[in-house]
Amino acid sequence: MDQNFQTSFIPKKPIVKDTAVVKQPVGLLTIISVLFFIAMVVTAGGLYFYKKSLTDTIDKKASELLLARGRLEETQIPRLKILDKRLRASSDILSKLIAVTSIFKALQSLTLPKVRFTKFSYELSKEKTNKIAVKLSGTTTGYRQIALQSDLFLKNESLIDPIFSNLSLDDKGSVLFDLEFLVDADFVDYKQMLQADVVPSTAEALQNIQLQN
Numbered sequence: 161m162d163q164n165f166q167t168s169f170i171p172k173k174p175i176v177k178d179t180a181v182v183k184q185p186v187g188l189l190t191i192i193s194v195l196f197f198i199a200m201v202v203t204a205g206g207l208y209f210y211k212k213s214l215t216d217t218i219d220k221k222a223s224e225l226l227l228a229r230g231r232l233e234e235t236q237i238p239r240l241k242i243l244d245k246r247l248r249a250s251s252d253i254l255s256k257l258i259a260v261t262s263i264f265k266a267l268q269s270l271t272l273p274k275v276r277f278t279k280f281s282y283e284l285s286k287e288k289t290n291k292i293a294v295k296l297s298g299t300t301t302g303y304r305q306i307a308l309q310s311d312l313f314l315k316n317e318s319l320i321d322p323i324f325s326n327l328s329l330d331d332k333g334s335v336l337f338d339l340e341f342l343v344d345a346d347f348v349d350y351k352q353m354l355q356a357d358v359v360p361s362t363a364e365a366l367q368n369i370q371l372q373n
Contacts, residue, residue: 262348263294266319270312275300277339291320292348296339303327303335318347 260282267277279297300306306324313322322341330336 259348262318263343266316270309270316270319272300272305272309272312274305275309290345291342292345294341294343297337298339299330299334299336301334306335306337313341318343320344 260280263282271277275298277296277298280294281296282292282294284292300309306327310322310324313319320342322339324337324339326336326338328336
């Protein structure tokens with residue numbers, strides 16, 4: 161009698177390998193690294209947009225500047241050129257003006273009480289010495305006054321080579337004379353006196369040198 165044995169090598173239950181999942185804790189260094197990375201990304205993005213905004217602003221301002229410059233050139237530059245020419249011309253005129261008040265003040269301080277001037281004129285010296293030739297006529301009570309006045313003028317450095325001439329007597333016995341001397345151009349430079357703010361009025365100076373006998 162045959163005995164049938166049924167033998168099976170297939171297991172009744174599936175063979176399952178148990179795998180244990182081990183959860184490792186996240187370290188503090190890792191968290192800091194992640195946060196630092198995020199901060200760097202955010203900062204880089206912010207810098208990019210700031211740079212772009214700044215570039216756009218610069219370009220806009222440059223365009224506005226070019227536009228304003230164009231408008232200025234069209235309207236103001238011709239006026240500025242005209243103004244520059246006028247200022248140059250004014251400066252040139254001032255450099256040639258003579259402030260005779262300096263001569264009047266010198267005469268006022270040096271003229272004797274009994275000497276009076278009746279005529280006054282000046283001109284550029286014929287010699288190329290950059291000097292002004294001054295000519296005056298006057299009257300005084302006697303020849304002694306002429307000598308004293310001549311000594312005073314000779315001692316003053318502003319009046320160069322003073323010479324009395326054409327001495328004569330009028331019908332009243334007064335001595336008539338002519339006087340000539342030179343002064344340096346710098347002594348009567350109107351521009352320098354304006355800068356120093358020491359220019360008196362011509363009328364005042366004339367009034368001051370009208371001395372009585």
